[in-house]
Amino acid sequence: MTQRTDVVVIGGGQAGLAAGYHLRRLGIEHVILDAQAAPGGAWQHTWDSLHLFSPAQYSSLPGRLMPVQEGALYPDAAHVVDYLADYEKRYALPVQRGTWVESVHRDGPGLRVETDSGSWTARAVISATGTWTRPFLPAVPGRREYQGxxxxxxxxxxxxxxxxxxxxxxxxxxxxxxxxxxxxxxxxxxxxxxxxxxxxxLADDIDGRALFDHATARRRALEEGRIDTGGVASLGxxxxxxxxxxxxxxxxxxxxxxxxxxxxxxxxxxxxxxxxxxxxxxCTGFRPALAHFAALRLRGTRGHIATVGTRAVDEPRLHLLGYGDWTGPASATLIGVGRPARDATREIAEFLRP
Missing domain, CATH: 3.50.50.60 (FAD/NAD(P)-binding domain)
Structure with a gap:
C-alpha cells in the first residue's frame, strides 16, 4: 500500500524536527520517517560524559528554548534527548518511529519513498539523516591485520x-x-x-555561542559579496x-x-x-548518510549532493538539511539548523503553491 502526503521528511533527529516545526507552521501536510525506536536522534547513542559546548539557551531549536539543566552550564546528552522528546510532543510532530527508508525514486510529478514498511509518495522530500550512522574509517596500512x-x-x-x-x-x-x-x-x-x-x-573563552556568531557573520559576508571570513575551522x-x-x-x-x-x-x-x-x-569523522538516494544518481565529490541552499541542484523536489555548512552555515548544530530549515520549508511552500 502506498500512502500520500505533500512532504516526506527522512530522519527524526534535530534537523528533521526543525523541518517539521516549520512545515507545521506553514500548514503543509507532512510525515517524518525515523529509523530510531525512540526520540533523540544521534544524541541517544553518544558516550556517557558528552556535554554540549554551548549553554542551553544557545542550543535550542526554533520555537522552544532548551531548559537549563540544573547544576550544568553545558547540558549533557541525556538532557538533549529529553528536550528533543519534549519538542516533538509539544508540537505534535507526525513522527513514525522504527521506519527505515530504503530508497527514493522519481515517480511522475513527485518522489516515491520506499521503506521497510511500505511506500510513500510526496511532492517534495527533505532528507535529514545526518552523518552519525556513517562513520568514516581511514585506509591505514595493517588495519585489517590488527588483532586488538x-x-x-x-x-x-x-x-x-x-x-x-x-x-x-x-x-x-x-x-x-x-x-x-x-x-x-x-x-x-x-x-x-x-x-x-x-x-x-580554540581560545579557552570560545564556546558554541561564539562559534555560532562566527558562522552567522560568515553567512552574512557571503550573502553581501564580501570576503569569506572562513568557517569555524579557521579558528581551530x-x-x-x-x-x-x-x-x-x-x-x-x-x-x-x-x-x-x-x-x-x-x-x-x-x-x-x-x-x-x-x-x-x-575519532576520524563521518560521511553524509545518503545511500537512500542512489537511484536518483545525484551524488558528486566527497559523496555530497550539489545544492543551492538546501535544494538539490539536479532534483528541485529534494532538500537536504543538517549535514554541515554545505547545507547551511552551522546546520549540523541544534541552534544552527533552524534558519536553513525555515528557508527550505518556505521554498517548498512556494514550490507546492498551485
Missing part, C-alpha cells in the same frame, strides 16, 4: 570499558580530544593520542570544553604524530619502533 579491538567514536561509551588497557585514540578534532581527555582524566587506561597535525585549540579544531582544558593543562593531552601502520599487536611509528596496544579508537 577497533572501534569508532559511535561505539565509545566509557573509560571503564578500557580499565588496565593500552588505548590509542586517533583524531585531532573535538571527538578525539574529548575521548582522549575522558580516558586520561580517569587514569584507568594507558593513553596514546595521535593526530595528523599538532592539535589546534578543538573547543576547550572544561574536561579537555583540565586534561590539557595537567599535561595529560600530549599528542603524537600519526603512526605509519598497524601491526598485529599494536602500532608502528615513522622511526620503525612499535608500541603494543589493546584497542584503537578511531
Amino acid at each position: 579491538r577497533q572501534l569508532h567514536t559511535v561505539q565509545y561509551r566509557s573509560p571503564s570499558d578500557f580499565t588496565g588497557q593500552r588505548v590509542v585514540v586517533v583524531g585531532g578534532g573535538n571527538s578525539g580530544a574529548q575521548i582522549a581527555a575522558d580516558l586520561a582524566g580517569t587514569g584507568t587506561a594507558e593513553l596514546t593520542w595521535v593526530t595528523q597535525r599538532r592539535p589546534r585549540y 579544531d578543538i573547543v576547550a570544553v572544561p574536561p579537555v582544558r583540565a586534561a590539557r593543562d595537567a599535561g595529560l593531552l600530549t599528542a603524537k604524530p600519526m603512526f605509519t601502520r598497524l601491526t598485529a599487536t599494536g602500532v608502528e611509528w615513522a622511526d620503525g619502533t612499535q608500541t603494543q596496544t589493546d584497542a584503537v579508537i578511531w
Whole structure:
C-alpha cells in the first residue's frame, strides 16, 4: 500500500524536527520517517560524559528554548534527548518511529519513498539523516591485520570499558580530544593520542555561542559579496570544553604524530619502533548518510549532493538539511539548523503553491 502526503521528511533527529516545526507552521501536510525506536536522534547513542559546548539557551531549536539543566552550564546528552522528546510532543510532530527508508525514486510529478514498511509518495522530500550512522574509517596500512579491538567514536561509551588497557585514540578534532581527555582524566587506561597535525585549540573563552556568531557573520559576508571570513575551522579544531582544558593543562593531552601502520599487536611509528596496544579508537569523522538516494544518481565529490541552499541542484523536489555548512552555515548544530530549515520549508511552500 502506498500512502500520500505533500512532504516526506527522512530522519527524526534535530534537523528533521526543525523541518517539521516549520512545515507545521506553514500548514503543509507532512510525515517524518525515523529509523530510531525512540526520540533523540544521534544524541541517544553518544558516550556517557558528552556535554554540549554551548549553554542551553544557545542550543535550542526554533520555537522552544532548551531548559537549563540544573547544576550544568553545558547540558549533557541525556538532557538533549529529553528536550528533543519534549519538542516533538509539544508540537505534535507526525513522527513514525522504527521506519527505515530504503530508497527514493522519481515517480511522475513527485518522489516515491520506499521503506521497510511500505511506500510513500510526496511532492517534495527533505532528507535529514545526518552523518552519525556513517562513520568514516581511514585506509591505514595493517588495519585489517590488527588483532586488538577497533572501534569508532559511535561505539565509545566509557573509560571503564578500557580499565588496565593500552588505548590509542586517533583524531585531532573535538571527538578525539574529548575521548582522549575522558580516558586520561580517569587514569584507568594507558593513553596514546595521535593526530595528523599538532592539535589546534580554540581560545579557552570560545564556546558554541561564539562559534555560532562566527558562522552567522560568515553567512552574512557571503550573502553581501564580501570576503569569506572562513568557517569555524579557521579558528581551530578543538573547543576547550572544561574536561579537555583540565586534561590539557595537567599535561595529560600530549599528542603524537600519526603512526605509519598497524601491526598485529599494536602500532608502528615513522622511526620503525612499535608500541603494543589493546584497542584503537578511531575519532576520524563521518560521511553524509545518503545511500537512500542512489537511484536518483545525484551524488558528486566527497559523496555530497550539489545544492543551492538546501535544494538539490539536479532534483528541485529534494532538500537536504543538517549535514554541515554545505547545507547551511552551522546546520549540523541544534541552534544552527533552524534558519536553513525555515528557508527550505518556505521554498517548498512556494514550490507546492498551485
